[in-house]
Amino acid sequence: MLAIACAPPPEREITVGMTEYAFLPNTIEVATAQRIRIIVRNTGRTEHDFAPDQRGVALGLKHLHLVPGASDSFDWTAPADPTEVRIICTIVGHEGLGMVGKLIVKPR
Numbered sequence: 001m002l003a004i005a006c007a008p009p010p011e012r013e014i015t016v017g018m019t020e021y022a023f024l025p026n027t028i029e030v031a032t033a034q035r036i037r038i039i040v041r042n043t044g045r046t047e048h049d050f051a052p053d054q055r056g057v058a059l060g061l062k063h064l065h066l067v068p069g070a071s072d073s074f075d076w077t078a079p080a081d082p083t084e085v086r087i088i089c090t091i092v093g094h095e096g097l098g099m100v101g102k103l104i105v106k107p108r
């Protein structure tokens with residue numbers, strides 16, 4: 001019933017900014033099995049989204065779409081094995097203008 005209350009707190013908070021036209025930082029490095037809180041903020045003047053690739057979605061990363069000035073967050077546990085996930089902004093044209101990022105899961 002209260003399973004969520006039993007979840008361990010994140011070990012780390014990572015804030016990612018989205019602006020025209022970049023993720024800041026554009027590379028996030030975490031350790032295998034690390035519990036993190038990902039906070040995404042749209043500090044730009046247009047809509048942006050934080051869209052992980054299929055592998056990232058399969059690993060439980062969320063797709064967040066934010067209007068200017070908005071922020072959202074989610075807690076996530078990195079997988080036990082090293083991997084790499086690509087993150088883009090899917091708003092038309094933004095990926096080509098540089099809104100591409102990477103989340104790298106490294107061995108501890």
Ligand SMILES: [Cu+2]
Nearest residue numbers: 048089091094
């Ligand atoms: Cu964008």
